[in-house]
Amino acid sequence: MQSYFMIIISAVLVNNIVLSQFLGICPFLGVSKKLSSSLGMGGAVSFVLVLSGAITWLLQTYLLLPLNIGYLQTIAFILVIASLVQLVEMALKKIAPPLYKALGIYLPLITTNCAVLGVAIINIKKDFSFAEAMTNSLSHSIGFTMALVLMSGIRERLEEADVPKSMQGTPIALVVAALMSIAFLGFSGLI
Amino acid sequence: MSLKDEFTKGIIKENPLFRMLLGTCPSLAITTSVDNALGMGAACIAVLLASNTVISAMRSIIPNSIRIPVYIVIIASFVTMIDQLMHAFTPALYTSLGIFIPLIVVNCIILGRAEAFASRNGVLASIMDALGMGIGFTLALVLVSSFREVLGAGTFLGMPILPEGIPAILMILPPGGFITLGCLMAGLNKLQEKFTQQEA
Numbered sequence: 399m400q401s402y403f404m405i406i407i408s409a410v411l412v413n414n415i416v417l418s419q420f421l422g423i424c425p426f427l428g429v430s431k432k433l434s435s436s437l438g439m440g441g442a443v444s445f446v447l448v449l450s451g452a453i454t455w456l457l458q459t460y461l462l463l464p465l466n467i468g469y470l471q472t473i474a475f476i477l478v479i480a481s482l483v484q485l486v487e488m489a490l491k492k493i494a495p496p497l498y499k500a501l502g503i504y505l506p507l508i509t510t511n512c513a514v515l516g517v518a519i520i521n522i523k524k525d526f527s528f529a530e531a532m533t534n535s536l537s538h539s540i541g542f543t544m545a546l547v548l549m550s551g552i553r554e555r556l557e558e559a560d561v562p563k564s565m566q567g568t569p570i571a572l573v574v575a576a577l578m579s580i581a582f583l584g585f586s587g588l589i
Numbered sequence: 590m591s592l593k594d595e596f597t598k599g600i601i602k603e604n605p606l607f608r609m610l611l612g613t614c615p616s617l618a619i620t621t622s623v624d625n626a627l628g629m630g631a632a633c634i635a636v637l638l639a640s641n642t643v644i645s646a647m648r649s650i651i652p653n654s655i656r657i658p659v660y661i662v663i664i665a666s667f668v669t670m671i672d673q674l675m676h677a678f679t680p681a682l683y684t685s686l687g688i689f690i691p692l693i694v695v696n697c698i699i700l701g702r703a704e705a706f707a708s709r710n711g712v713l714a715s716i717m718d719a720l721g722m723g724i725g726f727t728l729a730l731v732l733v734s735s736f737r738e739v740l741g742a743g744t745f746l747g748m749p750i751l752p753e754g755i756p757a758i759l760m761i762l763p764p765g766g767f768i769t770l771g772c773l774m775a776g777l778n779k780l781q782e783k784f785t786q787q788e789a
Binding site: 417418419420422423424469470471473480481509511520562563564565569570572576579580 | 764
């Protein structure tokens with residue numbers, strides 16, 4: 399049990415996927431301007447991340463390793479993720495139209511979100527069991543959503559701030575991210 | 590546009606990192622030392638050059654509706670080759686870049702150039718475009734990492750240049766990456782503003 403707890407704390411707070419592992423920076427900067435869109439992106443990424451985490455783990459353990467073709471990992475994983483995103487998009491359109499409408503525009507962006515492929519590779523690199531890999535994927539997606547929502551909260555306030563012209567937009571967002579990252583450094587004592 | 594223009598546009602005018610905000614993940618994560626930045630830049634140039642060439646050569650036979658999956662498979666194959674080569678010949682660099690080598694697959698610069706340029710232009714122009722973009726990205730990485738390595742570790746390419754006690758470790762920790770990139774971008778915006786004013 400303790401090991402699962404460690405995985406959760408480590409993935410959500412200490413090694414936050416955005417603020418200390420630098421995965422998924424593009425959506426973090428791109429869709430964090432409004433609270434509602436950041437929640438949508440967080441939801442869509444979490445969904446795909448957990449699902450692809452499960453499938454890539456099974457693929458690696460039962461197909462790539464027994465056949466001794468571990469070097470095909472990158473190609474196999476990215477194909478799984480790309481087709482999964484397509485499938486999820488089609489399935490949601492059919493089964494849950496309201497959810498599709500809410501997540502729709504974010505889904506295609508997820509294929510090139512390095513957080514998804516990154517977590518799939520981390521799961522394999524750390525030799526996790528299936529349950530551990532699932533815990534890890536879920537905690538990373540919570541960490542991602544949390545960082546995104548926190549960031550969008552700050553950026554909504556920032557709209558009203560008097561920012562020097564050359565700092566407007568991305569530069570000030572990066573400086574805000576730096577301050578958040580410093581705050582998250584404080585969690586490193588937890589483990 | 591002439592071939593020379595295709596080459597030079599990637600370096601300053603359309604610099605992938607500073608102007609188009611592509612490839613931010615690796616440029617924050619691996620810029621803790623200039624060595625890493627050069628290694629990552631070289632890997633990206635190699636993949637970009639290969640993928641742009643192949644995609645441009647095959648552009649008329651790739652069906653339009655499935656072009657993105659095809660591009661991804663082509664890019665992933667080249668990334669796997671680079672991954673294996675770096676594992677064999679530069680083990681130290683391979684360890685320090687770690688997960689970011691396989692993640693070149695999802696580097697938006699490469700897919701972005703395939704979609705925006707190589708799928709519409711000839712092989713020669715695509716090669717120039719890949720070289721320009723790759724070199725522009727590498728220069729940006731080196732710029733960010735020079736600040737971080739000098740301020741954070743007090744060294745440049747491993748040579749100590751600052752007296753002990755001055756370096757601020759924060760700069761090579763994650764926050765340093767965000768701060769450096771943010772400030773550099775603001776600085777470049779300021780410079781650009783100045784130049785456009787002079788021209789006007």
